[in-house]
Amino acid sequence: MPAGELREEHARLAEEIRGHRTRYYQEADPLISDAEFDELFRRLERIEAEHPELRTADSPTQQVGEGVSEAFAPVEHLRQMYSLEDVFSREELRAWHERAVASLAELRPDATPRWLTEVKIDGLAISLLYRDGRLVRAATRGDGHTGEDVTHNVLTIDDVPRRLAGSDHPEELEVRGEIFMPTAEFHAFNEQLAAQGKAPLANPRNAAAGSLRQKDPAKTAERPLSMFVHGVGARSGVELTSQHDAYDQLAAWGLPVSPYTRILTCLEEIEEYLDAHLAKRHELVHEIDGVVVKVDDFDQQRALGHTSRVPRWAAAYKYPPEEVTTRLVDIREQVGRTGRVTPYAVLEPVQVAGSEVSRATLHNQDVVRAKNVLIGDDVFIRKAGDVIPEVLGPVLPAREGREEELHEYVFPAACPSCGTTLAAAKEGDVDRRCPNAESCPAQLAERLIHVGSRGALDVEGLGEEGGRALTDPDFRRPGQAELISREAVAGSGVEVPFAEDSMPVSQTPVLRNEADLFHLSPEDLKGVYVWREERHYDAATRSWSKTGLWTVERYFAKQDGSPNDRCRTLFTELEKAKEQPLWRVLVALSIRHVGPTASRALASAYGSIERIRAADEEELAGIDGVGPTIAAAVREWFAVDWHQRLIDRWAAAGVRMVDDVDESTPRTLEGMTVVVTGSLESFSRDESKEAIIARGGRAAGSVSKKTHYLVAGENAGSKAEKAESLGVPVLDEDQFRTLLAEGPDGLED
Numbered sequence: 001m002p003a004g005e006l007r008e009e010h011a012r013l014a015e016e017i018r019g020h021r022t023r024y025y026q027e028a029d030p031l032i033s034d035a036e037f038d039e040l041f042r043r044l045e046r047i048e049a050e051h052p053e054l055r056t057a058d059s060p061t062q063q064v065g066e067g068v069s070e071a072f073a074p075v076e077h078l079r080q081m082y083s084l085e086d087v088f089s090r091e092e093l094r095a096w097h098e099r100a101v102a103s104l105a106e107l108r109p110d111a112t113p114r115w116l117t118e119v120k121i122d123g124l125a126i127s128l129l130y131r132d133g134r135l136v137r138a139a140t141r142g143d144g145h146t147g148e149d150v151t152h153n154v155l156t157i158d159d160v161p162r163r164l165a166g167s168d169h170p171e172e173l174e175v176r177g178e179i180f181m182p183t184a185e186f187h188a189f190n191e192q193l194a195a196q197g198k199a200p201l202a203n204p205r206n207a208a209a210g211s212l213r214q215k216d217p218a219k220t221a222e223r224p225l226s227m228f229v230h231g232v233g234a235r236s237g238v239e240l241t242s243q244h245d246a247y248d249q250l251a252a253w254g255l256p257v258s259p260y261t262r263i264l265t266c267l268e269e270i271e272e273y274l275d276a277h278l279a280k281r282h283e284l285v286h287e288i289d290g291v292v293v294k295v296d297d298f299d300q301q302r303a304l305g306h307t308s309r310v311p312r313w314a315a316a317y318k319y320p321p322e323e324v325t326t327r328l329v330d331i332r333e334q335v336g337r338t339g340r341v342t343p344y345a346v347l348e349p350v351q352v353a354g355s356e357v358s359r360a361t362l363h364n365q366d367v368v369r370a371k372n373v374l375i376g377d378d379v380f381i382r383k384a385g386d387v388i389p390e391v392l393g394p395v396l397p398a399r400e401g402r403e404e405e406l407h408e409y410v411f412p413a414a415c416p417s418c419g420t421t422l423a424a425a426k427e428g429d430v431d432r433r434c435p436n437a438e439s440c441p442a443q444l445a446e447r448l449i450h451v452g453s454r455g456a457l458d459v460e461g462l463g464e465e466g467g468r469a470l471t472d473p474d475f476r477r478p479g480q481a482e483l484i485s486r487e488a489v490a491g492s493g494v495e496v497p498f499a500e501d502s503m504p505v506s507q508t509p510v511l512r513n514e515a516d517l518f519h520l521s522p523e524d525l526k527g528v529y530v531w532r533e534e535r536h537y538d539a540a541t542r543s544w545s546k547t548g549l550w551t552v553e554r555y556f557a558k559q560d561g562s563p564n565d566r567c568r569t570l571f572t573e574l575e576k577a578k579e580q581p582l583w584r585v586l587v588a589l590s591i592r593h594v595g596p597t598a599s600r601a602l603a604s605a606y607g608s609i610e611r612i613r614a615a616d617e618e619e620l621a622g623i624d625g626v627g628p629t630i631a632a633a634v635r636e637w638f639a640v641d642w643h644q645r646l647i648d649r650w651a652a653a654g655v656r657m658v659d660d661v662d663e664s665t666p667r668t669l670e671g672m673t674v675v676v677t678g679s680l681e682s683f684s685r686d687e688s689k690e691a692i693i694a695r696g697g698r699a700a701g702s703v704s705k706k707t708h709y710l711v712a713g714e715n716a717g718s719k720a721e722k723a724e725s726l727g728v729p730v731l732d733e734d735q736f737r738t739l740l741a742e743g744p745d746g747l748e749d
């Protein structure tokens with residue numbers, strides 16, 4: 001770049017950065033994410049590294065950027081307040097560490113540096129001035145020399161002592177720290193705002209900054225603010241030898257010291273600290289945006305000194321940003337397993353918290369409205385750790401001049417998958433559902449994927465791709481090209497020798513509901529993209545290849561026309577799935593509320609699908625691990641015709657609907673319901689249940705009129721009383737053993 005242009009670029013960047021700093025510090029209402037701000041700042045630093053003549057004293061890189069607003073009286077700090085040098089990667093941290101060690105080796109040859117490692121609190125800097133133990137002034141950082149007088153506001157914060165505890169207070173002492181809003185308090189406060197119909201605060205940092213800058217201290221007093229100290233400025237009448245020595249002393253005087261600080265001896269330990277705190281980043285009292293590493297010893301700190309903006313004895317390692325901005329390209333809808341239609345944001349792919357994000361759920365139409373986003377907007381998005389990414393809201397100023405490209409999202413009236421009119425499940429529900437549960441391709445695909453999942457029948461080949469392909473023959477594997485038809489080839493004048501068995505893609509879905517899943521044969525998959533192989537014809541060389549111009553497909557790869565491996569796998573796996581135990585079949589049925597736990601409970605209580613189908617709601621509700629909600633859902637499910645057909649079809653195909661019973665065990669309890677309560681000597685809870693089921697009985701969890709026997713062990717409790725009041729016979733362990741061995745007849749003697 002020519003020097004003139006570079007100078008202009010530098011001036012433009014500097015101006016932009018100053019603008020963002022003002023909005024961030026004085027108005028607590030930033031226009032861009034911190035990550036983007038940091039990027040601008042780094043660009044300016046890079047330009048200056050190449051052209052040091054541009055690094056003038058008024059460049060943002062040379063100044064602590066906060067500035068002071070008119071709203072507060074200016075205050076001169078006794079000692080300058082600094083910012084911190086940021087490092088954004090392990091390499092940068094290692095380089096910083098190496099430099100510091102090398103400099104110290106030269107400046108203080110006898111010293112062994114120790115590293116005080118702290119979390120970087122996402123709040124705002126404060127300087128507290130104590131005279132003879134009394135708080136006389138509190139000021140923001142400002143430009144580092146002059147801050148703003150916020151004494152009245154700071155006095156409302158409980159963590160900040162007005163008088164120091166203990167004795168031997170210095171004549172004068174500047175304490176530096178960070179004011180923050182604890183994460184829990186932040187969420188509680190936002191809920192309170194929401195309940196009052198007010199806009200929530202964007203994040204704990206802006207919340208703290210905004211709260212401290214209230215003109216009316218009474219307003220600040222309403223905000224839950226806290227503080228931790230992280231340094232000392234000017235002092236007289238006290239001898240402090242190191243950072244940690246200072247913290248000990250400040251703690252003794254009643255000042256709040258961070259519990260997360262450690263003293264470490266080498267880079268390796270520092271990196272461990274980084275990882276450990278990144279992993280529990282959201283479990284701390286407050287939000288953090290990184291870790292600060294400081295040379296502990298004050299004499300060594302003095303030797304290393306400062307630049308005009310940052311100390312050379314400290315570095316802030318910034319964690320990957322959790323908040324960035326990107327373009328909201330579109331809003332589309334997803335139809336879930338239960339027919340719920342949820343809008344989601346299609347985003348221009350962007351890195352957040354170390355992973356790429358290109359989609360984010362928007363939950364429902366009310367949420368889209370509340371977020372006030374338009375399709376085409378630039379939006380703030382957040383991804384905190386493992387939490388799913390979230391669209392926070394639009395970058396309003398970025399709309400300027402782009403109004404034409406923006407438009408409002410309209411929630412569809414019909415299912416995007418099958419066209420059925422959407423409806424609320426019950427009155428007042430925000431969510432809309434597609435009522436075409438049986439054969440809506442999207443719902444069916446989700447159910448099939450669920451059937452194939454690990455927790456259900458565990459079918460390799462019936463995952464995302466398989467599930468979609470069975471419901472949409474046009475669905476293609478990533479990279480799978482579209483088939484070119486004979487007609488298209490014919491019209492092109494190129495002669496392609498189509499293989500005899502090459503055939504068109506089928507136009508109709510393989511499955512209309514899951515009833516026929518286990519009746520499929522490889523033949524049925526001939527027309528489906530996902531199970532076909534591709535061959536390409538290169539007209540120039542008249543040969544087949546993997547990459548040629550014409551994509552011509554044959555239905556299976558093998559020369560003899562037999563299924564390819566992908567197809568074989570699916571069918572071997574489906575065969576295997578038929579042998580899965582009953583509880584897994586129950587999971588696979590997608591009955592509301594019936595996950596693995598309820599399925600196991602049902603399977604062990606009844607042992608067969610027929611008996612579950614026959615059980616009434618009250619009886620089901622009595623099973624341990626079932627309860628009324630699940631019982632109602634089970635009854636509801638069986639009341640649907642096509643569900644009944646589905647079970648019959650699966651059973652006819654050989655899916656096991658009955659758990660193995662040991663044939664050698666006599667069926668002494670056929671038709672009996674037995675409840676076991678309290679602890680038995682020679683049976684565990686599961687063993688007593690299994691013993692009942694193995695003999696054809698039902699092991700229920702609670703006593704009702706339908707209970708045939710209650711077995712009461714040690715500490716039987718209220719069930720025994722209930723049984724007596726209902727006239728249900730109560731057995732002890734010996735009698736239980738007799739019952740198991742001989743059935744009810746045995747008890748009569």
Ligand SMILES: NC(=O)c1ccc[n+]([C@@H]2O[C@H](COP(=O)([O-])OP(=O)(O)OC[C@H]3O[C@@H](n4cnc5c(N)ncnc54)[C@H](O)[C@@H]3O)[C@@H](O)[C@H]2O)c1
Nearest residue numbers: 020021024030032033034037083084118119120121125230
């Ligand atoms: N989004 C925007 O428009 C915008 C504008 C300006 C600044 N910013 C953001 O603000 C930050 C830059 O501000 P900065 O100059 O205050 O630098 P900084 O936040 O990177 O680091 C310096 C500050 O960290 C604080 N701090 C927290 N924990 C600390 C600890 N344990 N020890 C010492 N200090 C600790 C101190 O207040 C100190 O002044 C960056 O994250 C930047 O992205 C954003």
Ligand SMILES: [Zn+2]
Nearest residue numbers: 415418434440
């Ligand atoms: Zn539908």
